[in-house]
Amino acid sequence: MAALIRNALTVDVEEYFQVAAFERTIIRDSWDTVESRVEFSCGRVLDLFDAQGVRGTFFVLGWIAERHPGLVRRIVKDGHELASHGYDHTRVHNFTPEQFRADVVRTKAVLEDIGGVQVRGYRAPSYSINAKNLWALDVLQETGHAYSSSIYPIRHDLYGMPDAPRFPFRFRPDGILEIPVTTVRMGGRNYPCGGGGYFRLLPYGAFRWMLARVNEQDRQSGLFYFHPWEVDPGQPRVKGAPLKSRFRHYLNLESMATRLERLLGDFSWGRMDDVFGA
Numbered sequence: 001m002a003a004l005i006r007n008a009l010t011v012d013v014e015e016y017f018q019v020a021a022f023e024r025t026i027i028r029d030s031w032d033t034v035e036s037r038v039e040f041s042c043g044r045v046l047d048l049f050d051a052q053g054v055r056g057t058f059f060v061l062g063w064i065a066e067r068h069p070g071l072v073r074r075i076v077k078d079g080h081e082l083a084s085h086g087y088d089h090t091r092v093h094n095f096t097p098e099q100f101r102a103d104v105v106r107t108k109a110v111l112e113d114i115g116g117v118q119v120r121g122y123r124a125p126s127y128s129i130n131a132k133n134l135w136a137l138d139v140l141q142e143t144g145h146a147y148s149s150s151i152y153p154i155r156h157d158l159y160g161m162p163d164a165p166r167f168p169f170r171f172r173p174d175g176i177l178e179i180p181v182t183t184v185r186m187g188g189r190n191y192p193c194g195g196g197g198y199f200r201l202l203p204y205g206a207f208r209w210m211l212a213r214v215n216e217q218d219r220q221s222g223l224f225y226f227h228p229w230e231v232d233p234g235q236p237r238v239k240g241a242p243l244k245s246r247f248r249h250y251l252n253l254e255s256m257a258t259r260l261e262r263l264l265g266d267f268s269w270g271r272m273d274d275v276f277g278a
């Protein structure tokens with residue numbers, strides 16, 4: 001049954017040092033002096049998708065696109081959907097509405113210039129849209145985005161909006177489509193089953209069971225996300241970051257590619273715009 005429902009495969013394209021966990025250790029101003037790995041790691045992701053014959057959606061930072069235009073062009077050429085992850089991974093709660101508008105307009109223009117395609121999707125860095133800044137969804141709609149994938153309906157120390165709907169919805173009938181990260185509901189609680197660190201933490205079989213449950217019981221498409229740095233065990237180790245951040249970041253990187261291959265083979269996959277008709 002599960003194979004009949006397609007799930008959306010998504011990649012957040014950023015450097016290993018641009019994650020929120022390392023923001024105090026490798027500051028924004030030093031990014032251009034740090035070893036870049038994104039062409040290697042994202043290239044590995046593209047090879048893997050190519051080998052399995054799957055298409056997905058790549059949410060790319062404007063900062064990355066400007067420095068690696070060839071990578072953006074390959075994403076498009078390989079048949080994937082090009083979408084926006086904001087310019088430099090500033091989380092939405094750190095923006096005023098005006099600053100956020102400038103950020104998403106700039107990123108959309110950069111990506112469209114380089115990729116030569118229309119950018120319709122947006123994902124907030126670290127899922128930083130929640131009950132406190134829903135105005136951001138209006139800004140995305142006003143700036144020509146067709147959908148957002150920026151809300152995580154869970155309780156987590158860094159992000160989340162536990163009471164948000166679990167499947168695609170609009171806050172207003174004429175509002176932008178929000179496609180939340182997938183959760184599985186058990187015992188009255190939402191548990192993450194959309195990727196990220198949980199995918200590397202849990203046994204693969206448990207993860208597969210949860211996503212299958214979403215497809216079979218909820219009869220809904222799921223959404224899976226990961227980052228290129230997760231398939232790059234050779235990335236430089238960032239020293240001085242908090243222990244919890246380092247644990248989450250480096251856990252099971254060696255087995256990630258193998259896990260991904262199993263996941264891609266066990267379910268049916270597609271781009272966000274195809275799977276959700278966005």
Ligand SMILES: [Zn+2]
Binds near residue numbers: 012085089125126
């Ligand atoms: Zn990100």
